[in-house]
Amino acid sequence: MPFFSVVVPTYNRSEMARDAVQSVLNQDFSDFELIVVDDGSSDNTADIMTSLSNKLHYHRQINGGVASARNAGISLSSGQYICYLDSDDLWPKNKLSTYKLLIDSRQSPAFIFSDFHKHDISLSQPYKVSNTDMFPYILDLANPLGGDHFEISGDHLLELLFRGYPLYPSTFAVRRDVHDHYRWDPGILKSEDFNLVLKISSRYSFTYLHQSLATVRVHGSNKSADFLTKNKINLASMKLYRDLYSPKTKRSLCNHYISQKYFSDGRSYLSQGLKSEGIKSLLHSFKYPENWKRLSQKLISRVQG
Structure with a gap:
């Protein structure tokens, strides 16, 4: 049984997915399985994925959306922790080893996330400011555990999420039993990550790693102009949390x-x-x-x- 299961959902972005998967294969921690869930791509994703490594488990499904693809990855996985990497994002080579050190030192936290940088691929370098540089109030709400480790719970966690601090799936590590309680909602096609973290926060505290351990790539196909719909979905998720979980x-x-x-x-x-x-x-x-x-x-x- 591997320690980590890495789930990479993808749809019609074969070249970026190649880079993402390669950043997983380059990890300096080797006790992981890698599951790529192809959500019905019509490009050459299958050819590229199956040629990369025999460590990679490629699974193809009928298009059902990213939440459906992530749930399929959970069902196919066997690791103690499930990590996610969106197929347009990248990890540094020490991502998993750094998470493993945190897990060993913090008695197996339920939900882990980290800081990250964005990189507009039309530019040569990632942005200099990180996610937490832009939303520094997380450090006021978090309880220091020592070093770069922080815990957020209770009203502080509710405030963090409801004030809009953005958590990105490419930084998530979720303990397996947590996913036994909560899965991704395939009926939500935007902000499905916000919906998931709200539900998990109703039962578990979050552990934050104050290191940038993912690069979230910004490009034409993920620059959503439909902010009205996204805002309405976020409000619906907040009300759902209030009515069902709080x-x-x-x-x-x-x-x-x-x-x-x-x-x-x-x-x-x-x-x-x-x-x-x-x-x-x-x-x-x-x-x-x-x-x-x-x-x-x-x-x-x-x-x-």
């Missing part, structure tokens, strides 16, 4: 952050000239009395300013 004592806190989300989305829409969407979102934010005082103060300050 204890009653936390529902008021959930409403506080949902109201904030509506307000910030509304301001963003107005700044982009989307007047109708902006007004509707701002009005929705006032449906939650948990945030009335804060929102009223914001509006008064803007009028006076």
Whole structure:
């Protein structure tokens, strides 16, 4: 039984998938299995994947979306931890060995994620600022465990996720028994990762590794312009968490952050000239009395300013 199962879902990006898979094969920690789930590609993905290594398990399925592909990878896996790498992303060679050291020193945490850098492939180098450089409040909410290791739990974890700190699947390591409780929702075609981490956070604390251990590549096919749909799905996931997974004592806190989300989305829409969407979102934010005082103060300050 391998220690790690690495699941790489892919669809019609054979050359980028080759790079991603090669970054797994180059790891300096060898106790892993590699599962590539081809979600019905029509390009030459099959030829490239099957030619790379006999360590690679290639599985092809009818197109069902990335959540479906990841679930297929879980079902085919046998490792103690399941790690994910999107087929347009890359890992440094010490990714798995660094995670293994953390797991051994922290009594097998349930869910691990790390910092990462983005790289617009039209540019020669990745961005200099990392994800946590852009969202530094994670370090205020996290409990230091020593070195680069942090734990986030309870209200702090809820705040981290509801305030919008972005977690990317290419940094996830999920203990197998956690996935026995929670799988990816194949009915969600955008922000399926946000939905998953919200559900897991209702039962487990998260362990954060303050090192950049993934490169998330930005390119034409993953620059989503449909931000309206994504925002609506994120709000639906927040409400689902509140109604199905959050204890009653936390529902008021959930409403506080949902109201904030509506307000910030509304301001963003107005700044982009989307007047109708902006007004509707701002009005929705006032449906939650948990945030009335804060929102009223914001509006008064803007009028006076």
